[in-house]
Amino acid sequence: MTDEDTARLALPLLAAGQAQKETWHNEALALLDIAVQATVEEVGRNAPPAAPAPGACWIVGTAPSGDWADHAGAIAGWTPGGWRFIAPRAGFRAWHGTTGQEAVFDGTTWRRGEVRAARVLVDGQQVIGPRGAAIVMPTGGSTVDSEIRSCVATILNTLRDHGLIAI
Known part of the structure; x- marks a missing residue:
């Protein structure tokens, strides 16, 4: 930058007595x-x-x-x-x-194509915030239904794939 240009965009400045x-x-x-x-x-x-x-x-x-x-x-x-x-x-x-x-x-x-934000609001309601901690997959238990275990695993994997919770 010179005294003849603006600081941010380097636009030419006019000078007193300048021709043209x-x-x-x-x-x-x-x-x-x-x-x-x-x-x-x-x-x-x-x-x-x-x-x-x-x-x-x-x-x-x-x-x-x-x-x-x-x-x-x-x-x-x-x-x-x-x-x-x-x-x-x-x-x-x-x-x-x-x-x-x-x-x-x-x-x-x-x-x-990148969006950077601390949180995302829709109609004033937060829908996405900072990434949460990892959630442990369910294991053990004699009364756990295999279908619900599969469903919870799918939900957790989807949240991880979207980057909403840590792996």
Whole structure:
């Protein structure tokens, strides 16, 4: 960052007495158009598409080539003036239109389709909270019905498969 750019998105700032301020202003708007409410065509693509439509964006992969070289992990947007890039910061989000999933930058990599929460509420009622401790499988007992034992085992295994209780 320089004194001529904003701290978060590196948007160009206008200077007093600057000639052609509309150029700097338009550049900032083009970058904002890519970053705000970002929607991407693809996550992890390394080569620019051959004929991108203006306004289309991609999340650049880890080994970019061509016009995307040196922009690994960035959001690349095609504009009438060529490629524009937004370097992500932790917490950046982009909607991946093809899968309908959100991609979130964790500070190191883009993660798609993950939901992170301390708990999940539906109509104000908690339906999922922190993972519970392991539940011991029933064993022994002379009056335990084999069908109920099988049913309880199925329930416990399903809860474990869903990650709701520990193995």
